Amino acid sequence: MKNLDLDILRKKLDDRLTSTEEEKINLWLESSADNREYFKRMKSYHEKPLEDLSLESVPNTTDLFMKRLNRKSRISIYHKVLQYAAVIVLPLMIGAGLWWYTNAQMEQQLAEQTRIIEQEENNSTVLITSTGKTYELESGIEQAVVEDEGVKIRKYLRAGLKYEKPEVKNQKIAYNTLRTSNRNDYQVELSDGTVVYLNCNSELRYPISFGEGDRRVELRGEAFFDVTKTGKRFTVEVNDMEVEVLGTRFNVMAYDDENSIQTTLVSGKVKVAVNENGIRKSLTLKPGDQASWCHENGTLESKIVNTDLYTSWIDGYFRFENQRLEDVMRNIARWYDVRVFYQNPELKDKRLTGKLHKVDDFKVISSMIEKISGIEIDKNKKAVVISMRK
Structure with missing residues (x-):
């Protein structure tokens, strides 16, 4: 429910939105699957006949009434029930000694419940800057997020984060971290133009601006890389494995609960290298190849795969x-x-x-x-x- 007035939702359900309000709610719906699911539930309750709404046990106080309702559904059905307050709810409330609660007090209570739910369901993608400051990236609006070490970072509604190339190269290498939670994936364009799609429950650590040497990033979880050619190597560090490229498109899956780390090459050329007990092993992949590094037995091997099966999560x-x-x-x-x-x-x-x-x-x-x-x-x-x- 972040950044959206409840009045706009009510007007949407009643088909009374202005063009400006329609644009706001469309942006809000597009910003996350949770928002769409919330609105879907709210709409279903709004369209239900009165007899389908459960009013069998109304407690003696409004406070208990709100608490006994399921936390998510209480917000969804509140305004639907309110439509019939004069016929059903109001007499029950008066009979139970609840007549002293005004609409303003009810709205205040509803807002508090919304705040609690937002805190409990905080599954946002977060950006952690080089100074340790954290930004949530699920607001569904375009905004300038921060300027870190002279590099401007902008958040776009559909294109995720974008790092602008600095006019003057920094001598100091500063790092940002992008972290996703469950039911969240995210896109970031690094300062060299490389685009990274980060899957759920994953983390990417990267320089806000690449220096004179090779480009290096660190991954935990899963990500798809569309690397820009600059003449300098691009290396993804994943535990004891490294994936080295110049310019290519590939996927790396390295979740902790998997038995192996998989690198799937869509286009270009990559070299996968691992260090095991001081011994370096490596494989060079061509498009359609997948390298697997198994932690348990120390094997590094490749096979030909249908790359769509390993990259469909992006779509x-x-x-x-x-x-x-x-x-x-x-x-x-x-x-x-x-x-x-x-x-x-x-x-x-x-x-x-x-x-x-x-x-x-x-x-x-x-x-x-x-x-x-x-x-x-x-x-x-x-x-x-x-x-x-x-």
Whole structure:
């Protein structure tokens, strides 16, 4: 609900927006999947018939009434219920001794509940500057974020962060860190023009302006790189592995819960190098190759793959082809911030092929997987249990 007046939402539901307000709410809806989901729920309650709204147990105080409602739904249904206050809610409130609460007091209480929910659901992407200052990047507006060591950083609505090339090169190398959470990915254009797409639950540390030497960044999690050719090497450091390029497009996946680090080359040429017990191993990849570095057995090997399967997340999809259920669910669990448990370990090896949209909520995603796999998926808060369909 950040940066959007509740009155605008109410007017949107009643189809009474001005052109300026329409533009504001469109920007807000485009800024995050959570905003779209919130509005979807609010609209569904608004369109429900009165008899479908649950008013069976109204407590003796407005405070208890607000607390007993589900935290998310209480905001969604509040204004819908208010429409019928004169007919149903007001008599109940008077009978329960609630008549002294005015509309202004109710609005104040609603605003406080909104603030609490925003604090609890703070899954924003954050930028950490060289001075340690943190900026949240989920506001859905274009803005100048900060000037760090003479480099201007601008946040765009659709293009993410962009670092402007400094007029005078800095002698000192200062670093920024971009960090995403679950259900968030983000795009950043570095000062040399290289564009990086950072997947959820990932972190990228990079110079705000590259110096005279090689260009180096550090990655935790997953990112897709579209590297600009400058004549200088571009190196991605991932744990004990390095990916070296001049100008190319590739994906690096290095989550802590994966058995291996994967580098998938879309175009250009890269060299993947690792150090194991003082021994350096390396592979040179051509487009369509994928290098895998396995921590457990120390193997570095490559194979030919369909690169779309490993880069579709950039376009907002989970895509898998004859992939193990455990591997599919690990990606999905990372995005939706859930833990997956299997009633039977053999279920992990079921093979799936499909394409799912990341903006859908977990219920939609799990329903689609159930249809193509013959399994049942039960979710209780953040725990997901998978069993054979009965």
